[in-house]
Amino acid sequence: MAAVWQQVLAVDARYAAYRLPCCPQFRTQYVRRRSQLLREQAQGGALEGGTRRWYLRLRARLLAQRYGALSEAGSCRAHSGSALRASRTTLDRMEDFEEDPRAPRGHRRSLSRGSHAGVPRGGTDERPPGVVPTPLAEASRAMAGDTTLSENYAFAGVYHVFDQHTDSAVPKVQFAHDDRHLLACCSLDGTISVCRLAPGPPAVLRVLRGHEGGVADLAWSLSNDVLVSASLDGTLRLWAPPTARCIRRVPDPDGAALLCCAFQPLNNNLTVVGSARHMVRVVNISTGKAARGGAGALPGRVLSLCFDAPGRVLWAGDDRGSISSFLPLSPQGRLTKASRVVVQAGGLHHGRLSARAWASREAPDPSLLVNACPDRLLLFRWAAEEGSGARGCAYAAVFPTRHREHALRSCFCPLMSFRQGACVVTGSEDACVHFFDVGRSARATVNTLQGHGRAVLAVAFNCDESLLASSDAAGTVIVWRRQHA
Incomplete structure (x- = not known):
């Protein structure tokens, strides 16, 4: 169920740059509360199967009505385009993180970025295994502004x-x-x-x-x-x-x-x-x-x-x-x-x-x-x-x-x-x-x-x-x- 609430957060991440762009601290508080509520719902067994898909579509429709439809080229602020594109990419990856019908119940398909969740194959950004959040946490990071550490x-x-x-x-x-x-x-x-x-x-x-x-x-x-x-x-x-x-x-x-x-x-x-x-x-x-x-x-x-x-x-x-x-x-x-x-x-x-x-x-x-x-x-x-x-x-x-x-x-x-x-x-x-x-x-x-x-x-x-x-x-x-x- 953890992947379910991550997908819900990813929907909100699409609109992160539109939500109070001048007050990133509020976005952080918002995602904390959203994450808490979604975790509680996941533990209770809510948002399973068709209910989850229905909720994701409804949530996306409501956000689109509130902030307008998203496009890759446009954004409400010039500097927010990259954040929205990153959020869209994150959502696409999350949609792929589903239960594999061919696998035993409860098993998940691995992400395309590597067999070990969160550890890219190759590249120069070497990460100690299991230390930092994997790409599944990119939704919450995008909602915090998707800025670099620097x-x-x-x-x-x-x-x-x-x-x-x-x-x-x-x-x-x-x-x-x-x-x-x-x-x-x-x-x-x-x-x-x-x-x-x-x-x-x-x-x-x-x-x-x-x-x-x-x-x-x-x-x-x-x-x-x-x-x-x-x-x-x-x-x-x-x-x-x-x-x-x-x-x-x-x-x-x-x-x-x-x-x-x-x-x-x-x-x-x-x-x-x-x-x-x-x-x-x-x-x-x-x-x-x-x-x-x-x-x-x-x-x-x-x-x-x-x-x-x-x-x-x-x-x-x-x-x-x-x-x-x-x-x-x-x-x-x-x-x-x-x-x-x-x-x-x-x-x-x-x-x-x-x-x-x-x-x-x-x-x-x-x-x-x-x-x-x-x-x-x-x-x-x-x-x-x-x-x-x-x-x-x-x-x-x-x-x-x-x-x-x-x-x-x-x-x-x-x-x-x-x-x-x-x-x-x-x-x-x-x-x-x-x-x-x-x-x-x-x-x-x-x-x-x-x-x-x-x-x-x-x-x-x-x-x-x-x-x-x-x-x-x-x-x-x-x-x-x-x-x-």
Whole structure:
């Protein structure tokens, strides 16, 4: 049934350029909602057989009445002709993706572009198998404008520069959830700043003070009403950003420096923290106490923590070069260790992790970014192993960076599943911000932003990719504005 709703999306893709051509963000929101509804209908068994063909014809007729008949040569805007032609080609391919009457029930004919879905035979655009969406996702990409990666991630310049953390490194920047303009920065000077970029001129709203050591990590709660911070002074603190008030202080039982923290996505009453004494602990922020059974030991110092989007898997990276996974996390916070994978013999040293659940049926497994020293950004897929409930780490791609001394962070672009291609962004010790197309094994660099004077430690997109924040070892935070945002 997945191919059915892809065909329905392809019908809408024919008219993508006509639907609010000056507001591509609305098109992205539209396709998200359409995709959600169609998936639900597909799971319910709707739109089968003749019903599907009837619906496709009716939908095409209604769109033609609303926007006019399409022609290959004409378009409502001069630059939209290629997008419409690409959409028409996509629809033609989708019409060919039907059940083969000669094949067993449920089997599909392969696409003409190759026997493996989404992997062209020959050509220079080499794509790691199973990493990025296959051509079946071109309908949604066309509805997002059918633009190239270079166009999607072209930045018009600097939106604003914050320098409130002068001469102290800023190891983490993060936009609030579903908020375009609220940004938090933590610094090794022991403070956290909360900044507002709009409306009005950009400004620092609050400076959160109380830690006696540098702040290594922070995280927003899902509702953005609480910030949690992990500090080298061995304490975890909860803050109310609107008032800059410290709600709770939780010391580490071992007195160890805390290096990372993360909220449990489905239960923001639980926070996970990693320490320099190799421990991962779950803390109940309401009581300030460690959850029963919510502790696990790693081979080395815990440098980074991240969850998959549903909150079913927790990954922890240490300085011995391994990534450990924990699942499932019970509602009470109990940790069950699932597996450990040695990513790099000899240690990740200053490595960080970033996870992403790909919104594509062609690449359903979570993907993991690992900043590994020396000089590599690694992409892995965390796939279920055949015949068991365990999950294993599968290598996908590697990208060159400058990484020797500092802890660097990278991130996935939040809207990549609705774009042409898929992109990741990373900091680097060459004082640049680098964009890589994860679908290419050669010439993967899409864009490079220059403006920092020291090593870029962290990067973060806002929810709609209109702004990108980056921080460096000198305490400078630069907010970049995407072109046409």
